[in-house]
Amino acid sequence: MERAIGLAGPSGELYSELALQTARRSGMWKQPPNRELVDGWIDRALELTEDDSPTHAKALGAAALWRRDEAAARTLHAMALRSGDVDLRSNSLAALTDVAWSAGDLEGARRWLEERLALVPALSDPDDGHFARMTAVKTYLALAKLPEATRACEQLELLVQGLTPHHRMHAVDCRLRIETVGGHWNVVRELTPMVEQTVKANEAAPCMGNAAALLCCAVASQQVGDDAESIRLEAEAAGQTLDGQRPYYYADWLRLMLARADVRGLERLLGSFDIATASDSPYRYDQPPAVLDALVALRDHEGIETVAPRWLRPGTYAEAFALRALGVARGDAERFDEASKRFRSIGLVWRVEETERWRTETIVAQ
Numbered sequence: 001m002e003r004a005i006g007l008a009g010p011s012g013e014l015y016s017e018l019a020l021q022t023a024r025r026s027g028m029w030k031q032p033p034n035r036e037l038v039d040g041w042i043d044r045a046l047e048l049t050e051d052d053s054p055t056h057a058k059a060l061g062a063a064a065l066w067r068r069d070e071a072a073a074r075t076l077h078a079m080a081l082r083s084g085d086v087d088l089r090s091n092s093l094a095a096l097t098d099v100a101w102s103a104g105d106l107e108g109a110r111r112w113l114e115e116r117l118a119l120v121p122a123l124s125d126p127d128d129g130h131f132a133r134m135t136a137v138k139t140y141l142a143l144a145k146l147p148e149a150t151r152a153c154e155q156l157e158l159l160v161q162g163l164t165p166h167h168r169m170h171a172v173d174c175r176l177r178i179e180t181v182g183g184h185w186n187v188v189r190e191l192t193p194m195v196e197q198t199v200k201a202n203e204a205a206p207c208m209g210n211a212a213a214l215l216c217c218a219v220a221s222q223q224v225g226d227d228a229e230s231i232r233l234e235a236e237a238a239g240q241t242l243d244g245q246r247p248y249y250y251a252d253w254l255r256l257m258l259a260r261a262d263v264r265g266l267e268r269l270l271g272s273f274d275i276a277t278a279s280d281s282p283y284r285y286d287q288p289p290a291v292l293d294a295l296v297a298l299r300d301h302e303g304i305e306t307v308a309p310r311w312l313r314p315g316t317y318a319e320a321f322a323l324r325a326l327g328v329a330r331g332d333a334e335r336f337d338e339a340s341k342r343f344r345s346i347g348l349v350w351r352v353e354e355t356e357r358w359r360t361e362t363i364v365a366q
Helices: 012-024 035-048 054-067 070-083 086-102 106-122 126-142 146-162 165-181 185-202 208-223 227-240 243-260 263-270 287-297 301-311 317-330 333-346 349-365
Strands: none
Touching: 012 035, 012 054, 035 054, 054 070, 054 086, 070 086, 086 106, 086 126, 106 126, 106 146, 126 146, 126 165, 126 317, 146 165, 165 185, 165 208, 185 208, 185 227, 208 227, 208 243, 227 243, 243 263, 243 287, 263 287, 287 301, 287 317, 301 317, 317 333, 317 349, 333 349
């Protein structure tokens, strides 16, 4: 570490800042540092900083976000309340949101998130406000709250207009996520030229949103039958992909292969990671659903039985996909009914129609 930075002995402030930014901005590294190294930065930061100091607050924030350390998050929150520092309180609420989500406390995560959103107008750093809005979009999508996700995205789009291309890329990515969840393929197609311009302006930044956004556009083109455009956009996305962040793209790749009915591609990708431990992060809210839909496409009933029960989590986006996959694996009409009801409650009529087709195909096959 000392040699990498070129210092004889990095200070607590340096360790705190490096650890916090790594924990907050997972896409800042083209090749992420290993967990042990970052854990070492956090330990040194906590050791070298004085209690209640700004640098100690950063160390606590890093510990909370990186390790999902509830004690660190609550200590940071208490420090923020004592000091009256709104920016610090926002950071503590970000940590508490992550900790609650990781613990399966979805309602708690939503409450902490919304407390943080209420602070956005008072924050001194628009970057922090942008993070709050972006987190809101992904969290609301993961909670299957599309109207709330849409409002958060609209607020994010307004906020980033005066910021950097990197911030604007995040807003574009959020917009594409909402339209993709809704199955609005022609809307995504109309947005594609603007997406490509935004990616070009942001291409110097190691941002996962660059390739992810282009893959969303490739899926939309494939869905409407424009194979050539889909292939072109996929090639563009390949040039923007961060090799060290490949798991972030799994859902997008699976969706593209599903749109192409690419059975071999699905088999290769599902074989490249442990499907039983699909990500639980709101930022990867579509990874479990995409895995489940891929298993259905492959008629892998054993895989469905392994993966689906974990995602029968009421109030989540993944729940309906898990119900539907189990309906396919078991030929269970009740599961199909529950899935359709859940999709309808979310407002995804196109998924209801898809589910009814799958039900018919499953019954005919029995």
